[in-house]
Amino acid sequence: MSKSSGSYSTSDLSRKSGDIIAxxxxxxxxxTQRNKPRLVLLNIEDYQRLMKQSDRRTAGTIETMPDELFAEFENAVEAYAGEDEAGH
Structure with a gap:
């Protein structure tokens, strides 16, 4: 995967952890794992902003997250990535 895409495999995570964290x-x-998106790493400020925007007050896991909420999360990440590429 290309670095500019903001996507890495799980094997990249072990080999390039410093670059990925930066x-x-x-x-x-x-x-990604087996070419499927599995995780998103984001800074604490973005995480806190997403949590404040959420009406949900319970913690859970990706497995228990409702599909609708997961879709909203994916859309927020994609929108943020698009803004970053545009230089905003």
Whole structure:
């Protein structure tokens, strides 16, 4: 995967963790496993902003997250990544 895409494989995570962390501090980074998006790394400010925007007050996991909420999260990450690429 190309570094500019903001997407890395799980094997990249073990080999390039410093670079990936540095990039994740600037914008969300997708981690793929078997060519499927599995995780998103994002800085704490973005995480806190997403949590404040959420009406949900319970913690959960990706497995228990409702599809609708997961779709909103994906859209927010994609919008943020698009803004970053545009230089905003």
């Amino acid at each position: 990039e994740a501090l600037r914008h969300p980074v997708t981690i």
